[in-house]
Amino acid sequence: MNIRTGIGYDVHQLKEGEEFWLGGIKIDHTKGAVGHSDADVLLHAITDALLGAAALGDIGKHFPDTSDAYKGIDSKILLKKVVELIKEKGYSIGNIDSTICLQQPKIAPYIDKMRQCIANVLSINVDQVSVKATTTEKLGFVGREEGISAYASCLIYK
Ligand SMILES: [Zn+2]
Numbered sequence: 001m002n003i004r005t006g007i008g009y010d011v012h013q014l015k016e017g018e019e020f021w022l023g024g025i026k027i028d029h030t031k032g033a034v035g036h037s038d039a040d041v042l043l044h045a046i047t048d049a050l051l052g053a054a055a056l057g058d059i060g061k062h063f064p065d066t067s068d069a070y071k072g073i074d075s076k077i078l079l080k081k082v083v084e085l086i087k088e089k090g091y092s093i094g095n096i097d098s099t100i101c102l103q104q105p106k107i108a109p110y111i112d113k114m115r116q117c118i119a120n121v122l123s124i125n126v127d128q129v130s131v132k133a134t135t136t137e138k139l140g141f142v143g144r145e146e147g148i149s150a151y152a153s154c155l156i157y158k
Contacts, residue, residue, distance in 0.1 A: 001157055004091070006053025008045040008152040014145060022100065022107065022148075023114025023131060024076050024121065029105050033148055036065035040075035042100055042131070045152035046118065047079050049096070053156045054086050076121050083122055086156060093122055094155035097130040101142045101149045107133050 014020075018032030021040040033039035047059050056062075062085075063070045063078050070078070086093070096118065100107065111131050119126040136142040142149060 003094075003155065003157045004053045006049040006051070006154050006156070008048030008050075008052060008154075009149070010041045010044040010048065010059075011141075011147055011149045012039045012041045013147050021075070023110070024117035025110050025113050027105070027107065027110060031104075031145065037063070037070055037073045037078065038075050041148050041150045042098060042114065042152070043075040043079050043118070043121075045150040046096055046098060046154070047075070047082050049152040049154040050079075050082050050086055050093070050156065053154055054089050054091060056082075056085055056089075076117070079118075079121050090158045091156040092158065093124050093128065094157050095128045095130070096122070096124075096152060096154045098132065098150060098152040100131065100133045101136055101151075102133060103135050103138065103143050103145050 012033035012035050014031040015034045020027040020029045020032035021038045023042040114131050115126050115129045119129045141147040
């Protein structure tokens, strides 16, 4: 069996009045993430982890932020396209683990919805998807609520 792992990391700025999409779910908050697409930092980290596992480059290579085609796009569409690329190479997804770094708001109430949403996009079971969250103890850009970051790792196999 051919087993491979991948890692992904992403950061977006937070700004008052923006929509806040995270893990495919709309979060109720005064601030939202800024970006060319819907700026879903968790889905972008997962997308990069999957691309990395298959050595297919990164999200910017496949979906350049200079292209109007991806302006405001739902990141679930981008993630779905990457799942197709992984499958074309003959791989299946073993699991996804992830950590969101965010000071506010508390996102524990959204975690299970995010896991279900990600599992649906990836066509895997919810118990193959882990989403964790941490604050940074008010330190750094996350702590000052200027931005949000996310880490993801994945395992793929064939
Ligand atoms: Zn991003």
